[in-house]
Amino acid sequence: MHIVLDDTAMVAAGQGNVLVSRLIHRAHTEAGWFLYxxxxxxxxxxxxxxxxxxxxxxxxxxxxxxxxLPASxxxxxxxxxxxxxxxxxxRPTPERPDGAVVATTEPERWKDRTVRVLGLGA
Structure with a gap:
């Protein structure tokens, strides 16, 4: 599982969001979980x-x-x-052929983007 934190998820991590904390824990302890x-x-x-x-x-x-450069x-x-x-x-890469999921507390900001979204609630 490849998960990319957006800025809202990162802020939520510092505010005690339980779902973000679980993602961080899994990426640290479970094989196959990657957090970016x-x-x-x-x-x-x-x-x-x-x-x-x-x-x-x-x-x-x-x-x-x-x-x-590609990101720039x-x-x-x-x-x-x-x-x-x-x-x-x-987006998909050779290391992540299926791409990654964007974790966010504001899923609506991603509605017109071509990414899979994991809403983290409030």
């Missing part, structure tokens, strides 16, 4: 809730995805940085 934090979404989450970036980056079960090109064609970087991270 796109760098641009991590920055946006830290702007919303200072300290979020340092906290999440220190988690052993979470992989921070850099803004590489994806971000360049959209408004903002967090959503397009997260969407890019969720």
């Amino acid at each position: 934090a796109p760098a641009c979404a991590l920055v946006e989450a830290d702007r919303t809730r200072p300290g979020t970036a340092e906290h999440l980056a220190a988690l052993p079960g979470l992989t921070v995805l850099e803004l590489d 090109l994806a971000v360049a064609h959209d408004e903002g940085w967090a959503i397009p970087h997260t969407e890019h991270a969720a």
Whole structure:
């Protein structure tokens, strides 16, 4: 299971959201569970809730995805940085042929995007 946290999920992690905590726990303890934090979404989450970036980056079960050239090109064609970087991270890759699921507390913001969504509720 490959899951990409969007900025809202990252903020929720610091606010005690039980569902985000379970995802973090599974990624740390269970084989086959992978959790990703796109760098641009991590920055946006830290702007919303200072300290979020340092906290999440220190988690052993979470992989921070850099803004590489393909991601930069994806971000360049959209408004903002967090959503397009997260969407890019969720697309299929050789390592993730089926792509990844975007975990979010605001599923409606993804309705016109081509990603699978896991709503984390409030």
